[in-house]
Amino acid sequence: MIKKRDDIEEIFHPKGVALYGASPKGGLGNLLIMGLIELGFPNIYPIHPKVDEILGLKAYPNIKQVEGDIDLVIIAVHPRHVKKILYDCIEKKVKGVILFTSGFREIGEKGRNFENEIVQIARNGGIRIIGPNCMGIYCPESRLSFFPSLPLEKGNIAFVSQSGSLSTLVIMSSMLRGIYFSKVISIGNCADLNFNDFLEYFANDENTKVIGCYLEGIENGKEFIKLTKEISRKKPIIMWKVGLTNAGKKAANSHTGSLAGNSLLWEHIFQQTGMIKVHNINQLIEHFGMFQNPVLPKGNKVVVISGPGGPAVSSADACELAGLELAKLSNETKIKLKEILPEFGTGVNNPVDLGLNIAFQPELEYLACEIAGADKNVDMVLIYISVLKKIQIKNFIKVQNKIKKPIALVTTFDISASFKDYSVKDYFQPISPKKAPNYVRKLYNNGISLHNSEQNAALALSNLLKYSKFLRKLK
Amino acid sequence: MIKKRDDIEEIFHPKGVALYGASPKGGLGNLLIMGLIELGFPNIYPIHPKVDEILGLKAYPNIKQVEGDIDLVIIAVHPRHVKKILYDCIEKKVKGVILFTSGFREIGEKGRNFENEIVQIARNGGIRIIGPNCMGIYCPESRLSFFPSLPLEKGNIAFVSQSGSLSTLVIMSSMLRGIYFSKVISIGNCADLNFNDFLEYFANDENTKVIGCYLEGIENGKEFIKLTKEISRKKPIIMWKVGLTNAGKKAANSHTGSLAGNSLLWEHIFQQTGMIKVHNINQLIEHFGMFQNPVLPKGNKVVVISGPGGPAVSSADACELAGLELAKLSNETKIKLKEILPEFGTGVNNPVDLGLNIAFQPELEYLACEIAGADKNVDMVLIYISVLKKIQIKNFIKVQNKIKKPIALVTTFDISASFKDYSVKDYFQPISPKKAPNYVRKLYNNGISLHNSEQNAALALSNLLKYSKFLRKLK
Numbered sequence: 001m002i003k004k005r006d007d008i009e010e011i012f013h014p015k016g017v018a019l020y021g022a023s024p025k026g027g028l029g030n031l032l033i034m035g036l037i038e039l040g041f042p043n044i045y046p047i048h049p050k051v052d053e054i055l056g057l058k059a060y061p062n063i064k065q066v067e068g069d070i071d072l073v074i075i076a077v078h079p080r081h082v083k084k085i086l087y088d089c090i091e092k093k094v095k096g097v098i099l100f101t102s103g104f105r106e107i108g109e110k111g112r113n114f115e116n117e118i119v120q121i122a123r124n125g126g127i128r129i130i131g132p133n134c135m136g137i138y139c140p141e142s143r144l145s146f147f148p149s150l151p152l153e154k155g156n157i158a159f160v161s162q163s164g165s166l167s168t169l170v171i172m173s174s175m176l177r178g179i180y181f182s183k184v185i186s187i188g189n190c191a192d193l194n195f196n197d198f199l200e201y202f203a204n205d206e207n208t209k210v211i212g213c214y215l216e217g218i219e220n221g222k223e224f225i226k227l228t229k230e231i232s233r234k235k236p237i238i239m240w241k242v243g244l245t246n247a248g249k250k251a252a253n254s255h256t257g258s259l260a261g262n263s264l265l266w267e268h269i270f271q272q273t274g275m276i277k278v279h280n281i282n283q284l285i286e287h288f289g290m291f292q293n294p295v296l297p298k299g300n301k302v303v304v305i306s307g308p309g310g311p312a313v314s315s316a317d318a319c320e321l322a323g324l325e326l327a328k329l330s331n332e333t334k335i336k337l338k339e340i341l342p343e344f345g346t347g348v349n350n351p352v353d354l355g356l357n358i359a360f361q362p363e364l365e366y367l368a369c370e371i372a373g374a375d376k377n378v379d380m381v382l383i384y385i386s387v388l389k390k391i392q393i394k395n396f397i398k399v400q401n402k403i404k405k406p407i408a409l410v411t412t413f414d415i416s417a418s419f420k421d422y423s424v425k426d427y428f429q430p431i432s433p434k435k436a437p438n439y440v441r442k443l444y445n446n447g448i449s450l451h452n453s454e455q456n457a458a459l460a461l462s463n464l465l466k467y468s469k470f471l472r473k474l475k
Numbered sequence: 476m477i478k479k480r481d482d483i484e485e486i487f488h489p490k491g492v493a494l495y496g497a498s499p500k501g502g503l504g505n506l507l508i509m510g511l512i513e514l515g516f517p518n519i520y521p522i523h524p525k526v527d528e529i530l531g532l533k534a535y536p537n538i539k540q541v542e543g544d545i546d547l548v549i550i551a552v553h554p555r556h557v558k559k560i561l562y563d564c565i566e567k568k569v570k571g572v573i574l575f576t577s578g579f580r581e582i583g584e585k586g587r588n589f590e591n592e593i594v595q596i597a598r599n600g601g602i603r604i605i606g607p608n609c610m611g612i613y614c615p616e617s618r619l620s621f622f623p624s625l626p627l628e629k630g631n632i633a634f635v636s637q638s639g640s641l642s643t644l645v646i647m648s649s650m651l652r653g654i655y656f657s658k659v660i661s662i663g664n665c666a667d668l669n670f671n672d673f674l675e676y677f678a679n680d681e682n683t684k685v686i687g688c689y690l691e692g693i694e695n696g697k698e699f700i701k702l703t704k705e706i707s708r709k710k711p712i713i714m715w716k717v718g719l720t721n722a723g724k725k726a727a728n729s730h731t732g733s734l735a736g737n738s739l740l741w742e743h744i745f746q747q748t749g750m751i752k753v754h755n756i757n758q759l760i761e762h763f764g765m766f767q768n769p770v771l772p773k774g775n776k777v778v779v780i781s782g783p784g785g786p787a788v789s790s791a792d793a794c795e796l797a798g799l800e801l802a803k804l805s806n807e808t809k810i811k812l813k814e815i816l817p818e819f820g821t822g823v824n825n826p827v828d829l830g831l832n833i834a835f836q837p838e839l840e841y842l843a844c845e846i847a848g849a850d851k852n853v854d855m856v857l858i859y860i861s862v863l864k865k866i867q868i869k870n871f872i873k874v875q876n877k878i879k880k881p882i883a884l885v886t887t888f889d890i891s892a893s894f895k896d897y898s899v900k901d902y903f904q905p906i907s908p909k910k911a912p913n914y915v916r917k918l919y920n921n922g923i924s925l926h927n928s929e930q931n932a933a934l935a936l937s938n939l940l941k942y943s944k945f946l947r948k949l950k
Contacts, residue, residue, distance in 0.1 A: 028831060079819075102819035102830075133820060135831075149897065163785025164820075165831050169861055169887050176892060214785050242785070247801045248792035254824045255784045280789060280928045281887060309730045310638025310689050310717070314755060317723035326722045344554075344577035345608060345639075349729045355577075356503060356610075356640050386644055412644050412756060417651060418893030418908035422624065433893035452927070453755045 002230055005201040007128055008193065011096035012183060012201075013142045014071035016043035018063050020085055021076030021100065022054045029076040030055065032100065032136070035145030039152055042143070043068055063088050072144075074136060076100040082118060082132075090125030097122065099132035105189050106133055106257045119191045133256070134188025135164040138171060138181065141207060146186070147171075155180025156209035157288050158202040160195060162187055162216045162256055166281075170212075173281060176416040177450065178437035179288045182207040189256065196223050203231040210291045212238045212284060217258025225273055232274035233474055236294075236467055238287045239275045241266060274470035276463045283456055289440070290449035290460050295406045296468035299379040301327035302461060303372045304351035306384035307358035307365065308412075312351035315384055315410070315454040322458035324380075324465075326350045333375040340367050358385075366395040373403035380461050384410045384454060387430040393439045397446045406464055407448045408457040415440060415450065477705055480676040482603055483668065486571035487658060487676075488617045489546035491518035493538050495560055496551030496575065497529045504551040505530065507575065507611070510620030514627055517618070518543055538563050547619075549611060551575040557593060565600030572597065574606035580664050581608055581732045594666045608731070609663025610639040613646060613656065616682060621661070622646075630655025631684035632763050633677040635670060637662055637691045637731055641756075645689075648756060651891040652925065653912035654763045657682040664731065671698050678706040685766045687713045687759060692733025700748055707749035708949055711769075711942055713762045714750045716741060749945035751938045758931055764915070765924035765935050770881045771943035774854040776802035777936060778847045779826035781859040782833035782840065783887075787826035790859055790885070790929040797933035799855075799940070801825045808850040815842050833860075841870040848878035855936050859885045859929060862905040868914045872921045881939055882923045883932040890915060890925065 017036060021029030033055055036044050045066045046054040053059055060066050063073065063085075073094050075085055079101055089097055104115040115132065122129045130136055135146040140154045147168045157174075159181060161167040167186040174180065182205060185198050195218055202208045211231065218224045228237055243252035243260025252260040270277050276291070278284045302324045306312035316326055329337075329350050337348040341364065347353035352372055354364045365385060373381045381403075385392075388411050400407050413419075415436040431439055440450060451457035492511060496504030508530055511519050520541045521529040528534055535541050538548065538560075548569050550560055554576055564572055579590035590607065597604050605611055610621040615629045622643045632649075634656060636642040642661040649655065657680060660673050670693055677683045686706065693699045703712055718727035718735025727735040745752050751766070753759045777799045781787035791801055804812075804825050812823040816839065822828035827847055829839045840860060848856045856878075860867075863886050875882055888894075890911040906914055915925060926932035 026835075028834070031834060107819070151897075161785065163783060163788075165783040165834075165861075166785035169783055169786075172861075172897075173887055175897065176888070176894075216785075216788055240789070242788040242792055245792045245795035247795040248788055250801070250824075251779070251788040251791035251826050254822050255788055255826070255828060279792075280930060281786065282928055304726070308638060308640040308644055310636065310641035310691075311644075311756065313638075313691055313717040313723055313726040313730055314715070316726035317717055317720045318754075320720035320722040326725070344582070347729050349725075351726050351730075353730060359503070359506060359640075360501070386640075386647075412648055413651070414889040414891060416889060416892035418891060418895070419651075420893070421909040422626075422647075422650065434896035453757055455755060 002200055002203045002227070004204050005197065008197065008201040011072055011128060012137060012139050012144070016045060016068045016070040017041060017072045017074065018045040018047050018066060018070045019074045019076065020047045022046045023048065024051055024054060031148060032074055032076060032146055034148040035150060038148055039140065039143040039145045039150070045070065063092050071095045072098065074098045074100060079103040079114065083121065086118065086121050089127055094127055096128045096130060098130045098134065098136035100134060100136060102133040104132045104191065115189065115191045122192060129192035130185070131188035132191060135167055135186035138167070138184040141182065151175050151180060153180040155182060156207060156292060157181045157212055158205065158208040159184045159212040160187060160198045161185070161214040162258065163214055164188065166214055170281060170284065174285050174288060176437065177285055177289065178440040178444065179285060194219065196220060196227055199227055199231060203235060208235065210236050210238065210288060212288060214240045216243050216252035216256050217260045225269055228273040228275055232470065236291045237275045238278060238284060238291060240278050240284050274467060276467055282452055283459065286449060286451050286456055286460055287463065289444045290464060292444040293447055294464055295404055295447035296471065297379040297406050297465050300324050300465055301377055301379045302382055303327050303329065303375065303378045304382045305354065305365070305368050305372060306351055307354045307386065308384065309353045311384040311454060312353055315382055315458070316351055318454040318458040319382065322462040324458060324462055327375065327378040329372060329375050330377060333371060336371045337368060340364060362389055362391060363395070366392060366399050369396065369407065370399040370402060373399060373405055378405065380405055381407045382410070382457050382461060383407065387411060387413045388415055389429045390431050390439065393442060396448055397442060400446045400448055406461060408451055408461050409448060410451045410454050410457045414452060477675055477678045477702070479679050480672065483672065483676040486547055486603060487612060487614050487619070491520060491543045491545040492516060492547045492549065493520040493522050493541060493545045494549045494551065495522045497521045498523065499526055499529060506623060507549055507551060507621055509623040510625060513623055514615065514618040514620040514625070520545065538567050546570045547573065549573045549575060554578040554589065558596065561593065561596050564602055569602055571603045571605060573609065573611035574604055575609060575611060577608040579607045579666065590664065590666045597667060604667035606663035607666060610642055610661035613642070613659040616657065626650045626655060628655040630657060631682060631767060632656050632687055633680065633683040634659040634687040635662060635673045636660070636689040637733065638689055639663065641689055645756060645759065649760050649763060651912065652760055652764065653915040653919065654760060669694065671695060671702055674702055674706060678710060683710065685711050685713065685763060687763060689715045691718050691727035691731050692735045700744055703748040703750055707945065711766045712750045713753060713759060713766060715753050715759050749942060751942055757927055758934065761924060761926050761931055761935055762938065764919045765939060767919040768922055769939055770879055770922035771946065772854040772881050772940050775799045775940055776852055776854045777857055778802050778804065778850065778853045779857045780829065780840070780843050780847060781826055782829045782861065783859065784828045786859040786929060787828055790857055791826055793929040793933040794857065797937040799933060799937055802850065802853040804847060804850050805852060808846055811846045812843060815839060837864055837866060838870070841867060841874050844871065844882065845874045845877060848874065848880055853880065855880055856882045857885070857932050857936060858882065862886060862888045863890055864904045865906050865914065868917060871923055872917060875921045875923055881936060883926055883936050884923060885926045885929055885932045889927060
């Protein structure tokens with residue numbers, strides 16, 4: 001049974017936040033406070049022994065001198081100050097502490113002992129700790145942030161990361177692709193609150209529909225397996241698990257002190273729990289798009305549609321390698337395709353080759369998608385196009401709502417790419433990078449995903465099918 | 476022995492070009508002629524039975540009425556007109572014909588017979604045919620082009636493609652990444668001039684340093700193997716071979732009528748010939764960057780350097796899976812790294828974790844690269860960064876010139892990405908997409924390659940090592 005985690009909910013929605021480590025001289029602590037200011041968090045209290053003002057905010061020499069309530073304290077100072085600060089936090093009745101500070105278990109035995117001591121003090125004083133060695137919380141609904149330039153837009157993805165700076169990269173990269181988050185947590189060493197705690201929290205979080213994870217190793221494996229299996233029934237978990245090779249295991253141990261575990265064992269865990277496996281940040285973000293509102297496929301038969309004939313052949317390879325099968329299109333479908341396609345330089349078998357005419361007739365892409373996608377032998381669609389045009393957005397959505405099958409769209413040019421200084425605009429009519437995020441959000445909401453290679457699209461479709469089978473088995 | 480192909484050289488450098496198929500009504504033929512106009516080709520003669528002018532150029536009812544020399548004729552009309560045109564070309568003493576027109580062998584037996592007939596007529600008349608069912612030639616040095624918006628910038632990559640529209644996509648995608656071409660040829664059905672002919676031509680082309688290929692199937696396999704093995708000694712061949720699965724084979728056969736061949740056999744061909752294998756357009760272009768002026772590695776020991784610790788672990792996994800080993804850094808190297816890195820939140824083992832401080836101190840990236848790259852246990856460097864900054868370009872080049880080892884750079888954000896409408900610019904200082912191509916060209920010229928995932932970087936480094944071994948074996 002997944003517990004409701006009001007203790008974490010409180011930490012994600014504090015009335016006031018104090019921060020140790022910002023300075024008029026600049027430094028990492030300032031990035032944290034700049035993030036909060038930019039997102040408009042109302043009650044920020046920088047704590048500094050000597051100055052009255054930091055980044056335009058009134059600074060206090062000690063947390064106890066702050067009049068307002070403080071539920072969350074961020075500590076970004078040298079480890080030697082942490083113990084004293086923690087005692088002050090207990091006095092101030094703080095609920096949660098984000099220990100940004102590094103220099104604990106990840107540096108060896110002495111650090112581990114100190115970490116244990118800190119946790120003991122916090123627990124005795126009724127405080128939960130996030131970290132140490134972490135970025136903390138990004139939560140647009142409560143205007144919390146841990147870095148400048150992060151968006152205020154809310155989404156329905158929660159991301160739990162064992163790597164700090166990665167969490168920032170994931171948010172920013174996603175932003176360029178129209179993907180936003182409900183919450184992001186960089187968990188660090190998990191001295192107190194751990195991976196499982198946050199999974200449990202997100203499982204019950206109404207604003208979270210998909211859970212993404214970057215994971216090096218897990219301490220309480222048994223509970224993790226039980227929990228993720230249960231959560232996967234309600235919300236897909238997209239898991240970027242690293243440390244699956246010997247080199248990766250060593251790297252994970254040196255990075256966060258994690259025991260990454262055996263790769264065969266992890267293969268079993270993925271199968272057992274229904275978690276969805278990805279291997280890099282691009283795949284992670286592409287899966288975020290795919291799983292926002294997916295149409296679950298009934299089988300593994302895919303139709304490949306492409307303007308460029310070459311990538312169509314490559315996509316056929318990618319599909320087979322990902323365990324998908326090319327659907328055998330019915331004669332009726334082929335006849336209908338022939339009616340819309342030019343006589344020469346095209347193909348109505350699977351892959352469907354639209355020929356060079358799409359340079360003039362981009363509508364062939366969604367028309368072919370509608371015809372081939374409606375074929376009863378087809379379970380899912382992979383389309384390879386050069387660049388995403390505005391007109392395609394609404395048409396693909398219309399098609400998707402008719403055929404009700406997953407559509408994975410590969411674009412050769414990244415949707416964040418600027419063509420402004422190349423003369424290609426007239427012929428390709430790409431959406432400007434500024435508008436792209438808002439347009440592509442609509443695609444995700446209608447079961448259409450975006451990918452940067454045929455291999456990534458095939459992997460995502462195959463993962464969607466696996467997840468679909470996992471859910472069916474439960475019924 | 477690789478023959479010098481003056482017959483093809485002539486076709487790539489025509490004095491005059493006539494084109495059948497452009498029309499005042501628009502259509503595919505107009506794209507071809509627009510390409511020539513944009514690149515400033517001087518003597519373009521549109522041939523049209525009824526009009527005097529097309530796209531501002533004087534049009535002629537028949538090629539025989541053109542006074543100037545015509546070495547190259549592009550035919551983009553219905554197949555039924557082709558025979559008559561060919562006879563006119565023979566009279567006009569044309570040297571080469573690009574048969575853009577589709578509807579030959581790829582549509583079956585009848586088409587194949589017609590194709591054979593056409594070739595016979597051409598051969599008897601002393602004309603070489605490119606195609607049919609192809610885009611033809613892009614060659615900035617002679618201002619030939621087959622599509623609008625292609626760059627006039629010359630590079631040292633030749634690309635031979637069995638897919639027409641793919642050739643356009645490859646040129647445009649490469650352009651955004653600072654990669655330009657000496658020549659690109661879309662070969663189509665290879666009724667006369669075939670894959671091997673163009674390989675031979677590029678092998679002796681002084682302006683070509685790297686040969687890229689998109690290939691579905693090859694007819695004269697024995698000659699192909701002999702030729703590619705010989706060419707690989709002088710110039711790397713980057714090969715995107717598709718049709719390596721059953722689904723892909725069928726797709727290739729339906730796309731270009733190619734017999735894609737057995738995948739195990741192709742594995743042997745790759746090993747034997749020293750060709751370099753890639754699997755999609757991104758990898759193809761990334762390898763173009765890498766092989767422009769590569770430093771060949773001496774062994775398989777890689778050092779991974781990263782600001783975000785997470786991707787560092789993932790990179791370690793990717794390296795091991797690609798057959799590379801993580802180098803054991805010497806104590807001396809570790810001590811030097813400790814001197815430049817902050818005390819906490821960093822790591823001096825391999826992977827080298829630069830910690831969050833790189834947000835303030837981007838110089839840590841190249842400094843760490845210099846120290847770790849100089850380690851005698853290190854053969855190559857993989858660096859994972861968030862975004863490419865201007866300052867990094869010259870510094871990475873300086874470092875590369877000192878350590879003289881290959882450097883593969885993974886950027887989380889695509890270098891063509893526009894950040895203009897996000898407020899991230901101040902913190903990340905990315906190069907603008909407009910300037911990026913010129914900056915990154917310098918990287919390629921100094922043995923530094925760019926990649927969009929750790930897996931792609933590891934593959935490219937591993938391929939560079941394989942090529943290095945292939946060359947060493949010959950000595």
